[in-house]
Amino acid sequence: MSPAGKLLEWYRRHGRDLPWRSTRDPYRILVSEIMLQQTQVDRVKEYYRAWLKQFPTWKKLAGASNADVIHAWAGLGYNRRALMLRDVARSVVEHGVPKTEQTWLAIKGIGPYTAAAVSAFAQQKRTLPIDTNIRRILGRLLLGKPFTELKDDETIRSKADDFLPRRGAYYDVPQAIFDLATSICTKNPDCASCPLRQDCKAAKLFLSGRVKIPKRSVPVARERKHRNKPFPDRIYRGRILKFVRERGQVSSLRLGQMIDPDFDKHLDQEWLEAMINRLVVDGLLARTPKKVILPKG
Ligand code: SF4
Incomplete structure (x- = not known):
């Protein structure tokens, strides 16, 4: 069985049941993706449902005022995301739902990850939304690099080309990687339980115990603080x-x-x-x- 096949089999048994996984509607997928940026999954679950109740469609969101969306977003943090999401809705109402990754990318506020995510998850396009999980797992699996994340997206895409199925599963493969990244292929991975251990170029290193787990594999961004204030x-x-x-x-x-x-x-x-x-x-x-x-x- 191919590595992607093994991953998908594992995902069918162990994948998380998340509310945005039961839809292929571009609006709902986009809402979940914007909320998931810099916010934990459990927190997003509550807000996702409430948001869709208040703003069930592009049109409803497009008609919302700044104050409406700021109120609805209260507690999620990084509030600019709420206004950006509303502005994307206005663009979609005016110009229609983009059909390609490139046209998603042309909308202000939509970055390469989000454009690829909506294309793959809602529109069944063969593309890879590259986030920190994908960088880490593919770096280990395909290059044998225990902690060095692949930085260059083009390299990742070309390395992942053989890994991604030729047809179908464009939704499931990245989602399975996300779940593997949070449960097994974490900073200190549990390779013995991993469905990819036979294929992974870093597995032997980890299983032999020769890898020293760094205290921090990702540098923490320094946040601006004013004089003696305790918080950023x-x-x-x-x-x-x-x-x-x-x-x-x-x-x-x-x-x-x-x-x-x-x-x-x-x-x-x-x-x-x-x-x-x-x-x-x-x-x-x-x-x-x-x-x-x-x-x-
Ligand atoms: S074998 Fe280990 S390092 Fe490789 S993908 Fe699985 S958990 Fe990650």
């Missing part, structure tokens, strides 16, 4: 947005104390202004002379 700026931006979302509007003068009890108007005002301005530029907030409010539109 994104946490405080999240608090600003939360207060404005809950109250509809907040006095600019009070906002500093609300997001940080140690706020010092001499040392921190510029920092606060920069964070508000960034949220305004991102379309998540708007300003009046004295208040910070949710944007219209």
